Amino acid sequence: MTTMYLISFFAVVIAVAFAAYLAMWVKRQNLGNARIEQIGKLIRDGANTFMRREYKLLACFAGVVAVLILIFLPRPFWSEGANFLDNVKMVIAYVAGTVMSAITGKLGVYVATLANTRAARAASEGIKPAFLVGFRGGAVMGLGVVSMCLLGVMLVLMLAGDTTALLGFSFGASSLALFAKAGGGIFTKTADVSADLTGKVELGIPEDDPRNPAVIADNVGDNVGDVAGMGADLFDSNVAAMAAALVLAFSLDGGFGVCAEMVFCYAALGLLASALGIAFARIGKNGNPTNALNASTYVTTGIFLVLTAVSNLIFFSGEAIAWRVWGASAVGLVVGVIIGLTTDYFTDDTRPIVKRVAAASKSGPAFTILSGVAYGFISALPAMIGIAISALVAYKLLEPMGGSYPLFGIAMAAVGMLSIVGMIISNDAYGPIVDNARGLAEMGDMGDETVRICDELDSAGNTVKAVTKGFSIGAAGLTVISLLGAYISEVNEAAGKVVIDVLNIIDPTVFFGILIGAAIPAVFSAMLILGVDRNAQRMVAEIHRQFREIRGLKEGKADADYDKCIDIATQGALRELIPAGLFAIIATILVGFIGGVSAVGGFLLGNIVSGLLLALFMSNSGGLWDNSKKYVEAGAEGGKGSNAHKAAVVGDTVGDPFKDTAGPSINTQITVVSLVASLLATLFLNISIF
């Protein structure tokens, strides 16, 4: 136990020190010109304003939940055998989860808004320095998130001494992630869609043109949605994967035993592997940024597999489970990489699918949509097969050990898949930084060559994003499967006997839960899409008003009122994010009170299955449309201004909320629902109609 805590602590210290060094390095880079500096400040201020107001709202929400936890969880404090101290521990763990999630968000936005201006400046010198600024900025976020996760899990476990509090910590991280992802997603797509619709389509001015009042909001959105939201999402997945593995580990060993040691050891080595991968990331002077990003992912994967194998020899050489667990996490990791590669096949513009959708666009927007929907559906199949196989293999690897070991195997496959999450986040956060840099280069009149370099970096960001998104959906899938296992072990523990041994599909309460659970992700994403829709309409109206009322704006002689647009995006996002999140939570509670613990088990299954399907469909079709549009803009099928281009723009506009609002939020929705179910298991056991 102590050894593994020490190793974990050591990994965290190394990673934090390295992240601090990288942050200093980024900060030391040269600033751009005064114009860029000024616009950069607008973006930073806008992002900070949104984050402040969002966190204020979420603090109220978390406060209410904290009070409910204090009263009811893990048991109603007045009930027999309840210990009020447990409730206090749970509240502390929950609050710690929300606070740490909030801190990662803030950290990400802080670094990203430092790096964006500097990357724009560096792009005037060439692709290599600009790449480094973008990548290292992202890496600070990546290392920060994973360190925070490992540290948090460790502290909660040390202080509380049991894994129930860990579920509280995870729930804190999840509930914040749910809203941060949904809120940030609504913000960013409101601004993006409105800017495109009024700028590119109606007025025919280029992207990132400073005359467009929504342009700053669009860049703010990249930070609050794609950096802060994504960070919260992956922080959440990572915590949930560790929590699920540890719940099972503690129940297997009756406390902190060899299983828990392996969880910490592998998580710590994953963090170290990511740090090493980041340190080795290189790009030639005129190198290809996509290859550089992907190469560092593969390097990290290799390092992780080697380090864990070595750790098996040193620490777990006498343990029967050691190599089986290693196999499970290796399968998880490798399948994750494969899912990423197939996602790439469906969304990369050097592959046939993007070209086909671009060709279909010649017949009009209906065909862009139809073909994108169809390929989006098809793209879900390989990932579903991958997740199914990795779960099956991980289970079978640990089956000979009996008991709950097979479920622990699935949990370790999830931990394995998420082991390189530090690297994944680095690559992911790189995207919005260079996207911002492109906007700044354009608005700061830095010349066509600089914009072109930023474009190339941005395009690499988009491609890699598709890969990392497939990765994180896969990991969420495995995590929630193990959370399903954690749920069952919570139910049985709460009852003091085996209540759920099997969750039988033919049991009508289970089936009832499955059908309703399957509908939830669809309704949840619909609510987010409608939120973006309504919000964008408000912002488009405001942009029209500005062009009508501000004289000289169209000619570039007067400044647009950027703040007003940021304000609309902020208010709208905050207004729309709560109902969707609450809907998912309340549906879980209702099903629990109607059908009891079995129905909730079915509900979780239905939720996972349709959630994975829809998340994959939406993320991939969105990425596909985005890249088809870029492909047409690069000159194919008639190029910019052609009918195919107009149709492709429609596809991209539909895809935007699919891939950046609804799709990735489903991940978090699934996790939150699973945790709510585990936490409320005792209540459902005691109160239900059927």
Added chain:
Amino acid sequence: MTTMYLISFFAVVIAVAFAAYLAMWVKRQNLGNARIEQIGKLIRDGANTFMRREYKLLACFAGVVAVLILIFLPRPFWSEGANFLDNVKMVIAYVAGTVMSAITGKLGVYVATLANTRAARAASEGIKPAFLVGFRGGAVMGLGVVSMCLLGVMLVLMLAGDTTALLGFSFGASSLALFAKAGGGIFTKTADVSADLTGKVELGIPEDDPRNPAVIADNVGDNVGDVAGMGADLFDSNVAAMAAALVLAFSLDGGFGVCAEMVFCYAALGLLASALGIAFARIGKNGNPTNALNASTYVTTGIFLVLTAVSNLIFFSGEAIAWRVWGASAVGLVVGVIIGLTTDYFTDDTRPIVKRVAAASKSGPAFTILSGVAYGFISALPAMIGIAISALVAYKLLEPMGGSYPLFGIAMAAVGMLSIVGMIISNDAYGPIVDNARGLAEMGDMGDETVRICDELDSAGNTVKAVTKGFSIGAAGLTVISLLGAYISEVNEAAGKVVIDVLNIIDPTVFFGILIGAAIPAVFSAMLILGVDRNAQRMVAEIHRQFREIRGLKEGKADADYDKCIDIATQGALRELIPAGLFAIIATILVGFIGGVSAVGGFLLGNIVSGLLLALFMSNSGGLWDNSKKYVEAGAEGGKGSNAHKAAVVGDTVGDPFKDTAGPSINTQITVVSLVASLLATLFLNISIF
């Protein structure tokens, strides 16, 4: 046993006689003018050509399957305990299923192409006579399908003496329905989409303008897709529901007992109730056709509930299960009606949702799509809840009887929901008849008033279609749940012991099956959508060619080459229908050989759950877009020619293959997969990797 066979036979005789009377009545009606007569002939010939070629292809397919059945099913003929006679019986049942399905399709097209010209002619006299021609034409189909189903099931059971052959009969009906629905669906939407795209969008000529070369193909498509395909689909659902109920009934009573008696009794009374409902269908001189159609559905529902209650008193008064079964089928029927009503809420243009999508269209096609997708997702929730609740209640009603009775309860809920299917088909087939009549009135220059009357009748058809579609998806949902039960009882019977007692979600092979099963409907519908897409592109190219090469076509001075377009739609549909159908079947077989019977159980569940979700989503969003377009065309949001209209047309074009090709085909796909699983249970038991 004899009593129920006699009652069923009596019901069939009455229904067939009544259908014959109605067909004669339709045939006796006045024909239209020579022009209409001539176009009507073109449509009839086109439909017959397609059906002939389709059936020829399907005969080859069925022949191959028949040989495989002869060798392998119910057991490989060389295996121990196998009786070659059983295999012969199975082949005969299978072939009977395909032939009877084909006959219903032919019958429907025969009557529909008689009724369309006569309805157009009658419309010149007023709404009442035209409504009657359309409705009675549809009723011939409705009564015919249900009679054929009841007769077929009865004959197979009498001749074979066991229910395994019944699964063969059901599989015959399903495999034909799968391809008829998919093929007809691809044909009709190829023609519809191409006609709209070139006619309305590019050339600005009205719908059904005879200058458009695709216009006859479009009308042919209504017959082969919406009449023949729909009929095969509901024949299939009805047979499957009866088969599932009878498999469970025989296993409960160890042969033909009271359970089987109730199945036949209720099915026969459903047929009689539909006949009575059809006989009482009325419309005032200037009455509202939507109300008339819905009223006859409610009347039929009431008659069924009364008749079955009376039958309980007469035949089953001493049986403990009688009222419980009545309750289960009543719940199924009532929930079916409720699902229909909620579907109506999302797709009727007097309700808010259609108006909201129309309003969103003002901001461009991307918002038409986004809002339609979102509301389509939301619309799935009430139906999923309805299916979940009816299954739960039906199960709970029969739970006190123990054993497999609860599953039998679910099967009877499906039988109850489908009891009024005769009425449902009548309403459904009414739609394409009056749609054709509208086209004929337009092409035959019958004057604006006649076209307006046809339009009103057509619009009622569209609204009612949404209701009946929700109904048939709900029924398919319940049917496949009971097929899941039938599958388990087949597995256990084949093994000679209880192999599957529970299908445990946590079992990794089950889970493996679930994840892959869930992806199948998505890929299946994607393949159909892409089929329409490719096929429409071929047809659009042909239409462009005709306008380029045939002089005077645009001015209406020369005739278009309609046959060429019919030919393209036919060839394309036949080429595209096989891969999608085979894909679903082969995936089932692969999962069975990899994961064994438990994996297939999970596969069926995943398939059902995501299939229902996607079928509801696609049918409803398609209906929603269609009616939003009509709503704009009626003058809202700027009316015809406005930007909102252009956007709404894009929505409608996307929705067409959603609602008429992919969505309804998923029903059949689910049933086929369930039957394949049941039939191959023995093989999977003996050969599998895990």
